[in-house]
Amino acid sequence: xxxxxxxxxxxxxxxxxxxxxxxxxxxxxxxxxxxxxxxxxxxxxxxxxxxxxxxxxxxxxxxxxxxxxxxxxxxxxxxxxxxxxxxxxxxxxxxxxxxxxxxxxxxxxxxxxxxxxxxxxxxxxxxxxx
Amino acid sequence: xxxxxxxxxxxxxxxxxxxxxxxxxxxxxxxxxxxxxxxxxxxxxxxxxxxxxxxxxxxxxxxxxxxxxxxxxxxxxxxxxxxxxxxxxxxxxxxxxxxxxxxxxxxxxxxxxxxxxxxxxxxxxxxxxxxxxxxxxxxxxxxxxxxxxxxxxxxxxxxxx
Numbered sequence: 001x002x003x004x005x006x007x008x009x010x011x012x013x014x015x016x017x018x019x020x021x022x023x024x025x026x027x028x029x030x031x032x033x034x035x036x037x038x039x040x041x042x043x044x045x046x047x048x049x050x051x052x053x054x055x056x057x058x059x060x061x062x063x064x065x066x067x068x069x070x071x072x073x074x075x076x077x078x079x080x081x082x083x084x085x086x087x088x089x090x091x092x093x094x095x096x097x098x099x100x101x102x103x104x105x106x107x108x109x110x111x112x113x114x115x116x117x118x119x120x121x122x123x124x125x126x127x128x129x130x
Numbered sequence: 131x132x133x134x135x136x137x138x139x140x141x142x143x144x145x146x147x148x149x150x151x152x153x154x155x156x157x158x159x160x161x162x163x164x165x166x167x168x169x170x171x172x173x174x175x176x177x178x179x180x181x182x183x184x185x186x187x188x189x190x191x192x193x194x195x196x197x198x199x200x201x202x203x204x205x206x207x208x209x210x211x212x213x214x215x216x217x218x219x220x221x222x223x224x225x226x227x228x229x230x231x232x233x234x235x236x237x238x239x240x241x242x243x244x245x246x247x248x249x250x251x252x253x254x255x256x257x258x259x260x261x262x263x264x265x266x267x268x269x270x271x272x273x274x275x276x277x278x279x280x281x282x283x284x285x286x287x288x289x290x291x
Contacts, residue, residue: 040193040197041189041190041193078193080193080196081193111200112196112197112200112201113200113201113203113204115197115201116177116197116200116201116204116206117166117204119175119177119287119289120166120168120173120175120204120206120287121168121173125287125289127289127290
């Protein structure tokens with residue numbers, strides 16, 4: 001089965017991102033495909049490269065990056081949601097004349113159409129968050 | 131609106147003239163403007179956007195509307211449904227300027243231009259909040275709980291905001 005995943009909450013504050021990650025791992029482990037993980041609302045905070053969690057805690061962002069490296073999973077942040085919350089890739093940093101970019105490795109920033117496209121192409125969309 | 135008329139309004143909104151072509155369907159049976167091309171497939175799904183929250187206390191309403199407006203470009207069979215406090219998003223003549231918030235309710239007026247005309251509200255949610263369809267910014271069809279269950283049952287994808 002081809003899954004699309006939506007993460008609607010930020011890391012640490014809420015379980016949604018952890019559950020989505022474990023769901024993605026389990027789906028891939030069972031031989032399914034994860035077409036895309038789309039991060040929306042506060043979910044875009046999963047893609048910040050500037051989080052420094054305690055050493056004895058999981059790194060939510062690093063885990064997503066590893067998943068992308070291992071399985072080529074497409075990790076997409078909504079551009080409008082990311083911009084208003086301060087998550088920028090290098091192109092957006094330049095375009096908006098900001099001092100730094102902070103998009104973590106393995107993620108990309110794109111339009112909200114990527115969410116709708118995932119819903120159309122995937123056999124099942126699974127949303128995590130309230 | 132009574133349950134019977136709500137059901138017939140829902141039935142009319144299902145547009146029987148639109149061919150029921152799903153994943154792997156035959157593109158020749160479709161109007162050119164219908165569906166999203168993915169490789170050799172043209173995919174048309176039923177997408178329902180459910181709005182459940184009041185407009186300005188959280189960002190879900192505003193960011194939900196952004197998905198609907200952008201998503202309209204994908205030529206799918208789209209419906210909107212407002213449940214619970216979500217019906218407050220549609221209240222006409224809102225002025226949230228004292229909150230420093232944008233009156234995004236005006237954006238719902240654009241739905242018609244994007245060919246999104248199947249807009250439903252929960253009759254129970256309206257009644258519980260002392261609202262009527264006449265107080266809303268766009269034309270909607272009020273549905274009872276059974277009809278809402280039926281509407282949800284026939285979707286391919288449900289987005290909830």
